[in-house]
Amino acid sequence: MKSSVIVFPGSNCDRDIAVALEKFQIKNQMVWHDEINLPKSDLVVLPGGFSYGDYLRTGAIASKSKIINDVIKHGKNGGLILGICNGFQILIEIGLLPGVLLRNKKLRFLSKNVFLKVINIKNNFCSEYIKKDIIQLPIAHNEGNYFGNNNLIQKLEDNNLIAFKYCDKQGLIEENSNPNGSSNNIAGILNKEKNILGMMPHPERLIDPLLSGEDGSILFKSLLKS
Amino acid sequence: MKITPKIIDKHGIKPDEYTKIINLIGREPNLLELGIFSAMWNEHCSYKSSRKYLRTLPTKNDKVIQGPGENAGVIDIEDNDALVFKIESHNHPSFIEPYQGAATGVGGILRDIFTMGARPIATLNSIHFGLPSHPKTKNLLSGVVSGIGGYGNCIGIPTVGGEVKFDSSYNENILVNAMAVGLTKKNKIFYSKAKGINKAVIYVGSKTGRDGIHGASMASAEFDDDSDEKKPTVQVGDPFTEKLLLEACLELMKDNSIISIQDMGAAGLTSSSVEMASKGDLGIEINLNKVPCREDKMTPYEIMLSESQERMLLIINSGKEENAKKIFTKWGLDFSIIGNTTDTKKLVLNFNGEKVADLPLSSLSKDAPLYDRKWKKKLNLKKIEFPKNFRSKKIFESLKKILMSPNNSEKSWVWEQYDQTVMGDTIQKPGGNSGVIRIHGKNKGVALTVDSSTHYCFANPIIGGKQVVCEAWRNLIAVGSNPIAITNCLNFGNPEDKKIMGQFVETIDGISQACTYLNFPVVSGNVSFYNGTKKNSISPTPTIGGVGLIKNLNDMVTKNFKESGNHILIIGKTLGHLYQSEFFRVILNFNEGPPPEINLFNEKNNGLAVLNLISKKLVNSVHDISSGGILIALSEMCISGNIGAIIKPPRNDIGLHEYLFGEDQSRYIIEVKEKNIKELIKILKENGIYFEKIGTTQNKNLEVDKEFKINLNELNLLSNYWFKNYFKEDL
Numbered sequence: 001m002k003s004s005v006i007v008f009p010g011s012n013c014d015r016d017i018a019v020a021l022e023k024f025q026i027k028n029q030m031v032w033h034d035e036i037n038l039p040k041s042d043l044v045v046l047p048g049g050f051s052y053g054d055y056l057r058t059g060a061i062a063s064k065s066k067i068i069n070d071v072i073k074h075g076k077n078g079g080l081i082l083g084i085c086n087g088f089q090i091l092i093e094i095g096l097l098p099g100v101l102l103r104n105k106k107l108r109f110l111s112k113n114v115f116l117k118v119i120n121i122k123n124n125f126c127s128e129y130i131k132k133d134i135i136q137l138p139i140a141h142n143e144g145n146y147f148g149n150n151n152l153i154q155k156l157e158d159n160n161l162i163a164f165k166y167c168d169k170q171g172l173i174e175e176n177s178n179p180n181g182s183s184n185n186i187a188g189i190l191n192k193e194k195n196i197l198g199m200m201p202h203p204e205r206l207i208d209p210l211l212s213g214e215d216g217s218i219l220f221k222s223l224l225k226s
Numbered sequence: 227m228k229i230t231p232k233i234i235d236k237h238g239i240k241p242d243e244y245t246k247i248i249n250l251i252g253r254e255p256n257l258l259e260l261g262i263f264s265a266m267w268n269e270h271c272s273y274k275s276s277r278k279y280l281r282t283l284p285t286k287n288d289k290v291i292q293g294p295g296e297n298a299g300v301i302d303i304e305d306n307d308a309l310v311f312k313i314e315s316h317n318h319p320s321f322i323e324p325y326q327g328a329a330t331g332v333g334g335i336l337r338d339i340f341t342m343g344a345r346p347i348a349t350l351n352s353i354h355f356g357l358p359s360h361p362k363t364k365n366l367l368s369g370v371v372s373g374i375g376g377y378g379n380c381i382g383i384p385t386v387g388g389e390v391k392f393d394s395s396y397n398e399n400i401l402v403n404a405m406a407v408g409l410t411k412k413n414k415i416f417y418s419k420a421k422g423i424n425k426a427v428i429y430v431g432s433k434t435g436r437d438g439i440h441g442a443s444m445a446s447a448e449f450d451d452d453s454d455e456k457k458p459t460v461q462v463g464d465p466f467t468e469k470l471l472l473e474a475c476l477e478l479m480k481d482n483s484i485i486s487i488q489d490m491g492a493a494g495l496t497s498s499s500v501e502m503a504s505k506g507d508l509g510i511e512i513n514l515n516k517v518p519c520r521e522d523k524m525t526p527y528e529i530m531l532s533e534s535q536e537r538m539l540l541i542i543n544s545g546k547e548e549n550a551k552k553i554f555t556k557w558g559l560d561f562s563i564i565g566n567t568t569d570t571k572k573l574v575l576n577f578n579g580e581k582v583a584d585l586p587l588s589s590l591s592k593d594a595p596l597y598d599r600k601w602k603k604k605l606n607l608k609k610i611e612f613p614k615n616f617r618s619k620k621i622f623e624s625l626k627k628i629l630m631s632p633n634n635s636e637k638s639w640v641w642e643q644y645d646q647t648v649m650g651d652t653i654q655k656p657g658g659n660s661g662v663i664r665i666h667g668k669n670k671g672v673a674l675t676v677d678s679s680t681h682y683c684f685a686n687p688i689i690g691g692k693q694v695v696c697e698a699w700r701n702l703i704a705v706g707s708n709p710i711a712i713t714n715c716l717n718f719g720n721p722e723d724k725k726i727m728g729q730f731v732e733t734i735d736g737i738s739q740a741c742t743y744l745n746f747p748v749v750s751g752n753v754s755f756y757n758g759t760k761k762n763s764i765s766p767t768p769t770i771g772g773v774g775l776i777k778n779l780n781d782m783v784t785k786n787f788k789e790s791g792n793h794i795l796i797i798g799k800t801l802g803h804l805y806q807s808e809f810f811r812v813i814l815n816f817n818e819g820p821p822p823e824i825n826l827f828n829e830k831n832n833g834l835a836v837l838n839l840i841s842k843k844l845v846n847s848v849h850d851i852s853s854g855g856i857l858i859a860l861s862e863m864c865i866s867g868n869i870g871a872i873i874k875p876p877r878n879d880i881g882l883h884e885y886l887f888g889e890d891q892s893r894y895i896i897e898v899k900e901k902n903i904k905e906l907i908k909i910l911k912e913n914g915i916y917f918e919k920i921g922t923t924q925n926k927n928l929e930v931d932k933e934f935k936i937n938l939n940e941l942n943l944l945s946n947y948w949f950k951n952y953f954k955e956d957l
Contacts, residue, residue, distance in 0.1 A: 009558060010466050012382025016650040048648075050380040053466025106955065109375045111645045112638075140379070140645040205647045210664065210779060 001026045001224060003043040006071065008033045008062045013048035013084065013204065020204035021045070024220040031067060038070035043080040043223060046071075046087030048140075048202060058101065058143045059089030068094060080124055080226070081196040085141055088188070088198035097191055097198045098156075099148035104141070105181025111140040113212075114179050116187055116201060117167040120160050123194040124226035128218045134171040135215035137201035139179060139187075144200040146182040146189070153183050163197055164188040227257050237264035238447060243595055250589040258527045258575070258583050264440070265493035265531055266500060266590040269755050274595045275721040276753040279734045284747045289710050291412065292749065297338040297489065298408075299749025300415055301711050303775050307665060308412045309672060310344035313352075313405035313715040313771040315754035319460040320402040321449070324369025328353075328402050329377040329463040333535050335406040336381065337489035340472050341538065343416040343479050344408025347649060348663045349378050350387040351404045352676045352715070352769045356397030358632050358952060363392070366400050368953070374404070375643040380465035381472065384652050385644035386661025387674055392632045395680070395765040398449060399757045403715040405676055405771040409665065416479060418488040420506030420541050420567055425485060427499070427510060427565040428547070430554050431471045431537040434495070435520035437461050438533025448720055448756045459533075467536040467559070474557040475538065483546035490537040496530045498539040499565075500573060504591040509570035514577040518560040526577045541567060601727035606820055607685050612804065613814045621886060622934035624813045625857055628887075629945045631812045632952070634854055636865075636942075639949035657866070659704035659785050659850060662776065671782065673707035673774040679853075681806050682821035684765040687729045691736020691768060692824040696891060698772030699744055700850040703833040704894060706782045706840040707774030712741065714751040714770050719763020721755045729766040730755075737768060743826040746772070781841050785849035786867030792846060792923045793903055794871055796856065798832045798893030799916040802884025808854045809887035822889050829892040835915045836894050844902045844909070851893040856920075857886040857930070859895050864928045865942050873921030874931035886930070897923060 003026050007014045014030065021028040029039060033051075038044065051062035062068075075081045075096055083091040091097045104110055113136050118129040129135070148156070156162050164187040168177040178185045180200075188199030203216030227233075234244050237260055247255055247263055255263060269275060285293035291308055292300035298312035316331025332349060339346045353370055356363050367390075378385055383406070438461035478484060486506070488498040495517070503510035514526050520534070542550055547563065554561040568574070573590065575583040628634050641656040653671055654662035660673040677697045683690030695712065702709040714737065719726040741747055757764040776782050804810055805819025839845050847867065851859045864871055875885045898906055910917050921931075929935040 010380070010469055012380075012469065012648060016648070019650060049382060050466060050469070053380065053464070055466070108372060109379055109643045109645070111379075111647065112642050138647045140648060142379075202647070205650050207650075210653055211647075211650070 001043060002041045003028045003045060004031045004039055004041040005045045005047055006031050006033060006067055008051035008065060010051045010053050011047050011049035013202065017045050017047045017084065017204045020207050020220055023207060024224055026223065033062065033065040033067050035067050038067060038074055041079070043082065044071055044074055046083040046090050048085030048087060051086055051090065059086060059093040062090045063093035072096065075196050078193065078195050082125065083198040084202055084204065085200055088200055089143065091196065091198045096196050097189055098152055099146055101143050102145040102147050103143050104145050109142045110179055113138050114201065115167050115169055115177065116164045117171050117173060119162045119165055120190065123163070123190055124223060125197045125219055126163055126222055127225055128222040132218065134167065136213055137203055137215055138205045139201050141200055145180045146186040148183055156189060157184065159192065161190045161192065162186055163190050164199060164201065229254055229257065229260060237261065238268055239264055243267060246595065250593055251585060258530065259585055261527050261531050262496050262583065262585065262590065265496045267594050271493050271497055272594045273753060275597050275599050275755060276730065277596055278598055279731055282734065283738050284742045285749065287745050287747050290747055290749055291415065294748065294750055296417060297341045299711065299713060300342065301749060301773065302412065303672065306412050308410050308415060309407060309773060310339050310342045310410060311405065311407040311713055311771065311773055312338050312750040313403055313676065313713045313769060314752045315715050315717060316402045316404065317400065317717065317754055317757055320370055321400050323460045324366045325373040325376065326460055326462050328370040328373030330461045330535055331402050331404045332374055332377040333463045333465065333468050334491050335404045336383065336468065337491065339406045339408035340475055341416065341487050341489045342410065343414050344410035345476060346383045346406050346408045347651070348386045348407045348661065348674055349383050349404060350385065350661065350674055350676045350771065352389050352678055354391045354393065354396045354401035354767060356392065356400065357394045358392055360397045370402055371640050371643050377463055377465045379645040381469045382648045384646050384648050385656065386646060386652055386663060387656050388676055389678065390637050390640050391680065393680060393765060398759045398762060399764055401717050401757065401767060403769045405713065407674060407773070414479065416484060416487050418486055418502050418505060420486045420502040420508050422485060423508065423567055423569050425541050425544065425567045426547055426563045427512065427567065428540040428542055428550065429517060429537065429562045429564045430540060431559055432464065432467050432534055433518040433520040433560055434524065434529055434532045434537070435534045436524065436528055436532060439528060439531045449759050461533045461535050463535050470557040470559055471536050471538065474554050474559055477553050478550055483542050483550055485541045485543055487538060487540050490539060492533065494531060494533045500587060500590045502539065502541060503567065503573065504587040507571065509568035509572045509587065510565060511568050511574040512565035514575055516562050516564040518562050526575060526582045599721055599727045600724045601731045602724040604687055604728055604732060607818060609805065609820065610818055613816045616814055617881065617883060619813050621882060621930060624809060624887070625861065626944055628808050628812050628854055628858060629861060630947050632948050634808060634858060635948035636945040637949065639953065653779060653782065654705060654784060659701045660707065662705055662782060664779060669779050671776045671779050673702045673705045673776060675701040676769055676771045677701065678767050678769040680765045680767045683733055683768060685806050685821045687732035687766055688736040689821050689824060691733040692740040693821065693891060694768055694770050695737055695740035695746065696824055696829045697852060698770040699746055700833060702772050702774035703837050704785065704848045704850045706837065707776045709744070709746055709772060709774040711747050711749045712770050712772045714748055714768055716751065716753045717757055717764065717767040717769065718755050719758045723763070726763055733766055733768050740826060744830055783840050783845060783848050785847055785863055787863045787869035787871065787897055787923050788846040788867060790869055790924045793898045793900065793919060794873060794921045794923060795896050795898060796893060796918045796920055797836055797896060797915060798828065799890065800856065800885055800888055800893065801890045802880040802888040803890045804884055804888055807887055807889045809883065822891050824891050831913065832892050832894065832915060835910060835913045839896065839906060839909065844906045845896045845898055847897040849895050851895060853889060855887040855889050861928060861941060861945065863895060864938055865945060868938060870924045870927040870929065870938055871921055872924050872929040872931065876918050876920055
């Protein structure tokens with residue numbers, strides 16, 4: 001499998017995701033935002049960070065980068081796209097995923113490990129979570145409060161397009177286990193064709209027992225199987 | 227413009243210092259030159275009150291590559307890896323404008339690290355506020371925390387440790403001390419010393435604006451009633467530009483283009499150009515029209531004294547300019563050749579074709595004032611009688627109150643606003659004995675801690691100075707690291723006051739004694755004087771940032787209890803010292819008496835023994851016993867591990883309050899499996915270590931025999947109570 005990580009000025013999880021991809025033998029290359037042509041890839045990753053300082057709106061300026069035209073084409077042709085944290089925000093700004101990411105309910109940055117329930121395992125990113133559907137991953141964001149109108153949320157639920165929801169240790173999806181105020185505790189969503197995943201938690205930060213867990217590894221193992 | 231006594235005074239220059247300027251340059255300075263003297267001769271940049279004493283600190287051991295005097299200290303952490311680190315204060319700006327003050331404090335210290343060629347890998351911070359009930363505290367606390375987070379999170383450097391303290395002495399002058407740590411190769415360290423004549427002097431980074439003019443002078447005076455008017459002297463940070471600057475500099479550092487590099491921090495272009503040239507014993511000539519400016523019609527005075535952030539000065543090898551320009555242009559940064567090195571040993575500034583300043587560099591650096599200020603010894607506080615009613619205070623109620631007090635409560639409200647896990651190498655997050663960061667791609671790590679003990683230092687600066695170094699040492703030991711070196715940030719009041727100067731002199735004495743004994747030298751740091759108002763100074767607050775090496779991460783331990791049924795031992799003797807303890811302070815509002823003594827022999831002996839036990843894998847968890855004593859340390863181990871404990875104090879020669887809340891130094895709590903206890907005790911005895919077995923770990927409850935029993939969930943809620951209640955958030 002070949003991947004491309006798009007690097008924007010202000011990306012800061014680009015190295016972390018590259019390390020994770022390489023750890024799972026996914027052949028990766030870094031692609032500067034100013035390039036016009038996307039190298040041949042099976043997977044495109046939009047990494048976390050503060051692209052363009054997150055000025056204007058998170059992800060807004062990055063969504064107009066030169067490389068984005070090719071990223072859109074890649075997605076429309078069925079290629080895999082993974083947007084993590086700022087990458088999720090960019091995917092929404094591009095319009096490849098619906099909804100909007102507001103500021104966290106408590107209006108402050110939040111960095112902690114959270115429990116997640118894997119809702120949809122029938123996609124290329126999550127298939128291996130069939131063995132474990134309550135997982136723990138770190139979040140680190142200021143604007144991760146996923147919001148959509150009732151119609152949109154209902155559509156996501158009905159079409160099984162929610163990949164992850166915030167939950168508690170036992171897997172209960174409740175207000176108490178919602179760290180940022182997201183509608184229906186949504187932590188990650190898929191597009192209709194399920195080849196594009198946007199998520200706020202960082203799987204690339206939990207791929208090593210020394211780092212207190214490997215629940216992130218399962219996502220990369222799923223990708224390898226796809 | 228005529229230089230009047232009023233103008234001189236406004237520049238913070240004393241009349242006798244002005245006479246000295248005239249003697250040094252042989253004429254009256256013009257306004258620009260006066261501004262330059264003001265920027266270089268203020269306390270913040272010249273260390274004129276502290277230099278005499280800083281020289282007495284130990285600064286070398288066999289791991290030190292670079293001690294004080296550069297942008298940051300550097301130590302050898304083996305395998306050709308070098309660790310670069312420093313702590314710095316940003317107190318005055320943070321009190322005036324908490325968000326920007328704290329943010330640019332982080333920005334400044336990060337620049338010090340990557341200026342030396344290192345990629346920053348971790349930050350820590352020590353922040354001190356006034357009483358929670360003070361009308362400014364809530365706003366200052368939330369502003370500082372979001373400012374630190376706002377900058378560090380954006381650049382993508384994990385925050386792995388720190389401390390948050392409250393005391394009335396900071397009501398009118400908070401402290402914001404930020405530490406940064408970076409990694410480079412031993413053969414890839416960059417210095418600020420210029421070399422060679424006629425080399426291009428290059429300005430890179432952000433444009434120069436009118437912000438932060440005279441920031442360093444502002445930080446060299448006490449606050450008065452007009453402190454709000456000083457807002458324009460606070461710089462405004464842009465972490466996005468800093469991230470670009472970081473990447474561009476590291477890209478340029480891959481080859482040998484750079485001769486020397488210096489960030490523009492306090493006193494901006496003035497201090498960076500003066501430092502580079504004077505360290506190299508050269509001269510420097512700058513054309514100010516070439517400096518990229520953010521605003522129209524900026525004067526030479528404004529350009530030289532601006533403290534706009536995210537700027538660097540480089541001196542580059544001839545022929546490398548084009549390639550350098552390409553890199554900075556790619557990252558969207560300004561790049562301008564603004565001058566060149568000369569052999570005149572002078573700073574010469576030109577503007578619109580005219581020479582606007584011409585000063586011998588020695589007058590700005592080595593001939594700057596050096597003071598031997600008068601100081602007064604602090605009398606040791608007497609051991610007056612304990613408050614009469616202290617034994618009537620229930621142990622359980624006291625524990626609850628201490629856990630719920632601002633200084634001892636859980637700080638996750640703060641930590642959660644800092645990205646702790648970006649870069650994927652955070653092994654221990656804030657809240658443990660030390661933060662631990664893995665060296666990328668390897669199985670070794672560094673342990674990092676920041677500590678301060680203002681109450682001890684106020685009560686006795688010599689003991690306090692020793693104690694705070696030992697506390698850092700202990701925190702590094704407790705995760706299984708070999709302590710190597712420290713950086714210090716010395717926060718004090720007005721040095722022109724004999725009493726304050728005495729606190730400074732004696733604290734340095736204490737720090738020096740402990741560092742020397744423990745072979746734990748100071749490799750970098752800064753001094754911040756004039757913390758306070760005309761009426762009140764802060765309590766002396768030396769902040770120590772300690773660094774240790776963990777050669778094999780499999781040998782690391784954490785403080786959380788691991789399983790029930792294990793032995794709990796105390797290493798080091800409990801004498802029951804309650805003066806200056808949290809028990810007396812929080813429960814009885816009693817602040818008299820001396821701090822606990824430090825016995826450096828015991829400190830080292832106990833610490834090395836614990837390290838030995840960790841490396842032999844004989845202990846499951848370790849925690850140092852510090853403020854609050856045994857019972858607070860135990861509670862923290864229970865909460866973090868979600869494992870309970872039952873203890874029975876083994877001695878009747880001291881009272882239960884003294885035993886459980888005493889703050890005697892050089893002690894640790896360890897958890898030991900039954901199968902290891904025999905071998906462990908043998909080692910302790912062989913090394914002459916005093917130890918006591920006080921109980922065992924168990925499920926669900928913390929229990930003190932015949933006193934109380936509390937469920938861990940409840941204990942956890944108590945320790946989380948204070949911050950959430952203060953900010954009215956759901957519990």
